[in-house]
Amino acid sequence: MSKQEKLYLTVGPSKLYPTVHRHTQDAIDLNLFSISHTGEFFITIYKKLNDNLRQLFNIPESHHILFTGSSTESMHTIIASTVEETSAHLITGGFSDKFYKAANDLGKKPIMLRLEQNDVLNYEDLDLRDVELLCVTENDTSIGLQIPLAGIQKLKEKYPELLVAVDIVSSAPVTEIDYSYIDMAFFSVHKGLGLPAGLGVLIVNDDSIHKARSLQNKGVSIGGHHSLVSLAEKAETHKTPETPNVFNIFLLERVTSDILGEAQGLSNIRSLTSQKAKLIYDYFDRHEKYPPLISGSYRSLTTPVIYTPGEASDIAERLASKGIIVSKGYKPFENDHIRIANFPSHTLEDIQRLLDCLESVL
Amino acid sequence: MSKQEKLYLTVGPSKLYPTVHRHTQDAIDLNLFSISHTGEFFITIYKKLNDNLRQLFNIPESHHILFTGSSTESMHTIIASTVEETSAHLITGGFSDKFYKAANDLGKKPIMLRLEQNDVLNYEDLDLRDVELLCVTENDTSIGLQIPLAGIQKLKEKYPELLVAVDIVSSAPVTEIDYSYIDMAFFSVHKGLGLPAGLGVLIVNDDSIHKARSLQNKGVSIGGHHSLVSLAEKAETHKTPETPNVFNIFLLERVTSDILGEAQGLSNIRSLTSQKAKLIYDYFDRHEKYPPLISGSYRSLTTPVIYTPGEASDIAERLASKGIIVSKGYKPFENDHIRIANFPSHTLEDIQRLLDCLESVL
Numbered sequence: 001m002s003k004q005e006k007l008y009l010t011v012g013p014s015k016l017y018p019t020v021h022r023h024t025q026d027a028i029d030l031n032l033f034s035i036s037h038t039g040e041f042f043i044t045i046y047k048k049l050n051d052n053l054r055q056l057f058n059i060p061e062s063h064h065i066l067f068t069g070s071s072t073e074s075m076h077t078i079i080a081s082t083v084e085e086t087s088a089h090l091i092t093g094g095f096s097d098k099f100y101k102a103a104n105d106l107g108k109k110p111i112m113l114r115l116e117q118n119d120v121l122n123y124e125d126l127d128l129r130d131v132e133l134l135c136v137t138e139n140d141t142s143i144g145l146q147i148p149l150a151g152i153q154k155l156k157e158k159y160p161e162l163l164v165a166v167d168i169v170s171s172a173p174v175t176e177i178d179y180s181y182i183d184m185a186f187f188s189v190h191k192g193l194g195l196p197a198g199l200g201v202l203i204v205n206d207d208s209i210h211k212a213r214s215l216q217n218k219g220v221s222i223g224g225h226h227s228l229v230s231l232a233e234k235a236e237t238h239k240t241p242e243t244p245n246v247f248n249i250f251l252l253e254r255v256t257s258d259i260l261g262e263a264q265g266l267s268n269i270r271s272l273t274s275q276k277a278k279l280i281y282d283y284f285d286r287h288e289k290y291p292p293l294i295s296g297s298y299r300s301l302t303t304p305v306i307y308t309p310g311e312a313s314d315i316a317e318r319l320a321s322k323g324i325i326v327s328k329g330y331k332p333f334e335n336d337h338i339r340i341a342n343f344p345s346h347t348l349e350d351i352q353r354l355l356d357c358l359e360s361v362l
Numbered sequence: 363m364s365k366q367e368k369l370y371l372t373v374g375p376s377k378l379y380p381t382v383h384r385h386t387q388d389a390i391d392l393n394l395f396s397i398s399h400t401g402e403f404f405i406t407i408y409k410k411l412n413d414n415l416r417q418l419f420n421i422p423e424s425h426h427i428l429f430t431g432s433s434t435e436s437m438h439t440i441i442a443s444t445v446e447e448t449s450a451h452l453i454t455g456g457f458s459d460k461f462y463k464a465a466n467d468l469g470k471k472p473i474m475l476r477l478e479q480n481d482v483l484n485y486e487d488l489d490l491r492d493v494e495l496l497c498v499t500e501n502d503t504s505i506g507l508q509i510p511l512a513g514i515q516k517l518k519e520k521y522p523e524l525l526v527a528v529d530i531v532s533s534a535p536v537t538e539i540d541y542s543y544i545d546m547a548f549f550s551v552h553k554g555l556g557l558p559a560g561l562g563v564l565i566v567n568d569d570s571i572h573k574a575r576s577l578q579n580k581g582v583s584i585g586g587h588h589s590l591v592s593l594a595e596k597a598e599t600h601k602t603p604e605t606p607n608v609f610n611i612f613l614l615e616r617v618t619s620d621i622l623g624e625a626q627g628l629s630n631i632r633s634l635t636s637q638k639a640k641l642i643y644d645y646f647d648r649h650e651k652y653p654p655l656i657s658g659s660y661r662s663l664t665t666p667v668i669y670t671p672g673e674a675s676d677i678a679e680r681l682a683s684k685g686i687i688v689s690k691g692y693k694p695f696e697n698d699h700i701r702i703a704n705f706p707s708h709t710l711e712d713i714q715r716l717l718d719c720l721e722s723v724l
Contacts, residue, residue: 008396013608016395028386033378033558034370036689069431072604076586105592107583190605196395198560198607221469221583224438230467242434243552245560245607246375327398 007350008341011141011303011327012170015345017194023254032250037243045253046238052256056266057172059203060179066231067240067249068200071169073226074186075102077202078133078165081212081228082184083108084220087133088126090115094142094330095167099135117143118296123151124158132211133163139171141191142330144305144339145298146171153181163208171302172201173259173266173344174273183208189252192302194345199248204228259344269344276342276351277301283355290315290362293337302342305329309336318361324354369712370703373503373665373689374532377707379556385616394612399605407615408600414618418628419534421565422541428593429602429611430562433531435588436548437464439564440495440527443574443590444546445470446582449495450488452477456504456692457529461497479505480658485513486520494573495525501533503553504692506667506701507660508533515543525570533664534563535621535628535706536635545570551614554664556707561610566590621706631706638704638713639663645717652677652724655699664704667691671698680723686716 008015027033035041053065068074079087079102088111089100103110111131115121128134134155139146152164165184168175172187179185184204190197212228222229225241234241259265281299284292284306293305308315312328312335319326329337342351370377389395397403415427430436441449441464450473451462465472473493477483490496496517501508514526527546530537534549541547546566552559574590584591587603596603621627643661646654646668655667670677674690674697681688691699704713 006393006396008393010396010398013396013398013605020395021390024386024390028383031368031370033382033552034368034372034375034687036372036375037559069435069607070604072587073431080586102587106586107581188605190395196609197399197605198609219469224442224468224585225434225464242432243375243550243559245431245610247558247560247609248607325396 005323007324007353009324009326009346009350009354011339011341012188012191012343013197014191014341014343015194015350016196017255017258017345019255019258020195020251023251026254027247027250032246035246037246038239042246043238045250049249049253049256050238052253052260053201056256056260057177057203058179063179063203063205064209064232064235066202066204066228066235067244068186068202068226068231069198069245071167071186071188071200072098074200074202075099075167076106077223077226077228077231078135078184078186079103079106079108080221080223081215082163082165082208083133084215084218085109086111086131087135088113088128088131089135090121090137090147092137092143092145092147093140095140095169096135096137099137099167103135115147117145117294120296121147121151121298123155126155128155128159128162131159131162133165135165135167137167138175139168139300139302141170141303141339143293143337144300144303145294146300146302147298149177149182153178156181163211171300174270174302179203179205189248192343193252193255194343195248195251195255198245199252201252202231204232272348273301273342273344276346276348277304279351279355280304280340280342283358287362303339304342305337305339307336308338312336312338315362319357322357322361324357367685369686369715371686371688371708371712371716373701373703374550374553374705375559376553376703376705377556377712378558379617379620379707381617381620382557382613385613388616389609389612394608397608399608400601404608405600407612411611411615411618412600414615414622415563418618418622419539419565420541425541425565425567426571426594426597428564428566428590428597429606430548430564430588430593431560431607433529433548433550433562434460436562436564437461437529438468439585439588439590439593440546440548441465441468441470442583442585443577444525444527444570445495446577446580447471448473448493449497450475450490450493451497452483452499452509454499454505454507454509455502457502457531458497458499461499461529465497477509479507479656482658483509483513483660485517488517490517490521490524493521493524495527497527497529499529500537501530501662501664503532503665503701505655505699506662506665507656508662508664509660511539511544515540518543525573533662536632536664541565541567551610554705555614555617556705557610557613557617560607561614563614564593566594634710635663635704635706638708638710639666641713641717642666642702642704645720649724665701666704667699667701669698670700674698674700677724681719684719684723686719
């Protein structure tokens with residue numbers, strides 16, 4: 001099997017959106033790697049991308065679209081810019097741990113609100129007095145747990161000063177966000193958007209920026225060149241505080257244009273994602289040895305995780321010998337889970353190929 | 363004239379190193395955009411890049427090689443991680459101002475040491491009592507001023523606790539750095555290395571990391587996910603704190619391999635750079651209307667700046683109509699200077715084409 005036919009079902013970077021190679025060739029033809037990020041051509045791309053993201057993700061005017069180097073950076077920027085003392089973290093797995101750790105590393109006093117794997121989440125039970133920011137990992141890629149956001153609306157009514165930041169790193173663009181009660185959300189382009197790694201998108205509202213400014217006025221350090229204030233000020237004029245990853249910004253503009261250009265682009269993607277997820281879960285629910293890790297109702301649509309105790313490396317290798325690459329478990333479960341991406345770039349045929357292959361190797 | 367024949371003599375991003383398009387095709391063929399940054403293939407690239415950079419830039423074992431998103435970020439990381447109170451900044455132009463501003467934004471107490479355009483620099487005259495870090499912009503791209511570093515050695519003897527950070531953003535790999543007395547140096551890949559934008563390289567020694575750790579132990583915030591400590595800890599195992607710009611890391615590995623593979627690679631590049639710079643300066647020294655901005659001996663080899671008061675836009679447009687793209691002045695001198703890159707990717711023929719073209723349009 002040639003390299004080109006490898007199927008990347010990894011949880012990101014993953015299989016590319018099918019137009020990426022063509023757009024890469026265009027980038028070369030357009031001298032994109034040589035142009036200035038302050039020139040007219042780049043600013044046109046930036047503006048178009050901004051419009052595309054607003055349309056695709058239904059982002060209202062109250063929210064600004066900012067660019068970072070990664071979602072790890074976005075987590076740090078959110079904490080540094082909007083928390084003086086206390087953030088609360090809904091702990092679901094490795095990536096919510098990472099968000100918590102960011103707060104800890106930045107010298108804040110984060111609180112852990114632990115949700116067990118098959119618990120039901122009741123936002124109204126959370127005690128968030130004196131909490132400035134609630135951090136929610138909507139889809140925790142580490143264990144394939146995807147939690148609902150709807151209850152947050154009532155929380156915001158109960159705690160009107162509370163800000164809420166949602167990690168949609170590995171569920172964008174599939175998850176629908178209602179920005180009327182979500183202050184901040186962020187994702188990376190190398191997951192569901194099917195691009196190369198190296199760019200984070202951070203969506204923040206005026207309330208968040210207002211909080212950052214008030215902390216700044218109090219003399220609190222809100223971050224370096226990438227604070228919410230510095231990023232938002234530059235974004236006003238379609239600029240960035242540094243020479244950015246022009247290539248990825250271009251690719252994201254092109255791919256979001258492609259998705260918007262397709263008939264029923266995103267609604268089609270969403271129904272297909274559910275359909276493909278069902279195929280994967282049905283297969284493993286029937287499997288006698290390897291069940292889905294999450295038995296409750298919060299199963300991830302985009303990153304299902306399968307429980308394969310002590311055998312993940314072996315299974316991944318057997319799949320790799322057939323040209324299918326999946327992710328092993330997130331530390332410390334490297335050998336106990338396999339993680340399978342179900343992103344918009346993955347077709348129904350790709351998932352069928354996986355299932356056929358599993359049939360022959362398991 | 364077709365788009366492909368455009369000649370980018372911009373000060374970065376600029377003309378690509380000639381092998382970049384080929385390596386981009388390889389990246390596609392190798393599924394580079396889909397691979398994991400924690401997998402074996404990426405770690406092999408990372409290790410090779412590390413070895414290449416050590417060899418090419420003569421970096422001793424005392425110094426670590428770290429990756430950031432940009433040199434703007436490198437400036438902030440250096441200040442946050444090594445300065446508790448006071449940095450001193452040799453102010454030569456817009457980019458040393460930017461380094462100063464980073465310190466100011468981070469709540470430090472930076473000191474300005476101003477060097478006028480045609481002054482001679484005497485490091486021994488600098489009073490650096492109580493200064494923790496001296497920041498030097500070796501080649502200030504804003505005005506094309508390139509200053510010597512040799513005097514720093516004596517300064518380090520006089521102030522043994524002093525750390526020195528050098529911005530070689532637009533002079534690497536041409537400038538030779540003696541790391542025996544330079545603690546930190548940084549550059550971006552979209553200048554002299556001829557790559558697309560989106561990656562910074564930050565070279566720091568054990569003393570700098572030691573300082574960062576001691577600040578951290580005192581409870582000083584030394585930065586978010588990209589402090590010298592967090593970057594250095596990850597770099598130990600050829601990792602990064604986040605999913606990095608894998609494509610640029612790959613391209614940098616390839617292009618540094620190309621340079622190392624050429625007979626007398628870097629020494630050849632250095633002598634050619636001097637030769638091309640001389641052609642440019644000789645032309646403008648003879649020109650009756652547009653002299654080089656710097657009349658003294660600190661003329662930049664890699665980014666000559668020409669004084670064209672009130673006419674920069676017009677001259678840039680006339681050159682653009684012939685397919686040659688140069689940079690206009692750095693703010694606020696947009697219309698008063700043109701800036702011309704003389705990077706390793708620019709051949710003698712490119713410079714000759716520029717001079718011929720200038721002959722016909724000026």
